[in-house]
Amino acid sequence: MPKTLYDKIWDAHLVHEDSDGTCLLYIDRHLVHEVTSPQAFEGLRLSGRKLRAPEKTIAVPDHNVPTTPDREQGIKNPESRIQVEALDRNAREFGVHYYPVNDIRQGIVHIVGPEQGWTLPGMTVVCGDSHTATHGAFGALAHGIGTSEVEHVLATQTLIQQKSKNMKVEITGSLPPGVTAKDITLSVIGATGTAGGTGYVIEYCGQAIEELSMEGRMTICNMAIEGGARAGLIAPDEKTFAYVKGRPHAPKGAQWDAALAWWKTLKSDEDAQWDKVLTLRAEDIAPVVTWGTSPEDVLPITASVPDPASFSGGKVDAARRALEYMGLEAGQKLTDIAIDTVFIGSCTNGRIEDLRAAAAILKGHKVKDGLRAMVVPGSGLVRAQAEEEGLAQIFLDAGFEWRLAGCSMCLAMNPDQLSPGERCAATSNRNFEGRQGRGGRTHLMSPAMAAAAAITGRLTDVREMMTQPA
Amino acid sequence: MDKFTTLTGIAAPMPLVNIDTDMIIPKQFLKTIQRTGLGKNLFDEMRFDPDGREIPDFVLNQPAYRDAQILVAGDNFGCGSSREHAPWALADFGIRVVISTSFADIFYNNCFKNGMLPIVLPRDQVDHLMEDARKGANARIAIDLESQTVTSTDGQVFPFDLDPFKKHCLLNGLDDIGLTLEKVDRIDSFEAKAAEARPWV
């Protein structure tokens, strides 16, 4: 029977299938951060169970850590400190791979995993974090799990799973200038809705996806969860192999050759069956922003704030509530919306290519007066590389703050937060009510679009600021 | 884990669609290293004003719904993050059942690990139960897990689907990890085979 890529990875990791279809799936990599793991380690301790495979478990603190240079003197918020200290202790006691706060390799767990070569094609990867979908960019089956499941994986290196259905999202043609991976992934969610992928694993394919860098592919898969999917996948190709090769934990020598031979088989068969298909033309995708409080509230930057009455069902009330929360009027042009904060970072857009894209727009410009703007590199290594390439200087010259690595204002569990009513152009992945701080208002967009907004002080079509095609 | 068999209780209506995990339990409450005590912060930003006073309009602040054990909710309940703090907060408040047309995948799975039952029903039936819930404290909805049914206040019986394994664990209060460890031989032999097939992992 022809198989999809998802089917192939699934089959290669199936430990056992019960007569009722309940499956036990083997997990190759388990990533752990400080917020969703303390109760799981405590559970192991209480039940006297062992960690089955510490060598397949990787821990890094990211959500709570401050991103200001003074963090080397310790974390001031007592609750955050307790969580990070709990991770330190658990990592040591259970003997897992660990990147503590002051290690240059520390960063957002979904940036650190691929960077260190922990994430490889054909693997199963889980983490107590919904954006684990990011790792699907390597052709790895990767998804978020809850804390009870974290404990289950720690104890058994498996997960009890039901198989999802197969969905194909194809992006044909080439992206126009100024349009990026972020615009693709947001446009897909705009088309399917936040529940459109529920019950599915999505494979992204088509020319526009093939043409993306690994960084861009990670941006795409990162937001699969925002469309409700269990995971997003992209078949590995030469770009994938080139990215992986030479990373600290990537296979070497004869093992590399053996791995490569298998990785090359990891693609959906020509005649594979799909339960759902969505096709978008890259030419039709514009730079987009969100206007509401759900990632599905997406429109091209050239559009206007929609009228809630134009929706149907429960969405009418949700849109009304969203406009009230966001302080917007139906019919207002999106480019007339003034902002007071810009946040460039997160596991969606905190990689080197994202910083390059933003810096290319910012070069020679200044941040609009009175605006707060910050760049938070996704890892210490991204930060170091950006400094070496001169990007940090461009940000600093423009008036951005240049921070240390962490989740930062993506979710405001750390000191980086919006105040009530503050409006932010953000490169992160969620615009939920209160996500970036109570009462804070979030517009999601690409790094280039966020840079353009920093210059003008309002939502801006980046294409108007481009001197040469991106 | 607590067993779940039957429940007859007050249902609170929350017709809003896409109620996300940041609404259910905002991130400032995720800094705990325990599973309990989150009920007081359930729906915090919808339930309390910035000074910590109750917002009277919010459904769970209304006298009729303070003891609700069931939520009837709009589409796509629990979307967003993987935080198990969301079901922990609901359970700690006393909610054991959520009824909706659809749930986000991770939230749905997390419920079962905490003795909670998320129930998916077709739209017209959810609408009917939403109307029931609006009637307040005298309207009690009944759930029977064994027979997989929800009974509305006017006696209509709505059957729901459920994965047999999840049902079995919930009915008997079984711990997944213990069950999986019974299959440890299979995991051992899988690992041995995988080490040969993919030694680089």
Ligand code: SF4
């Ligand atoms: S950057 Fe944001 S979305 Fe990504 S792991 Fe951190 S908090 Fe989650």
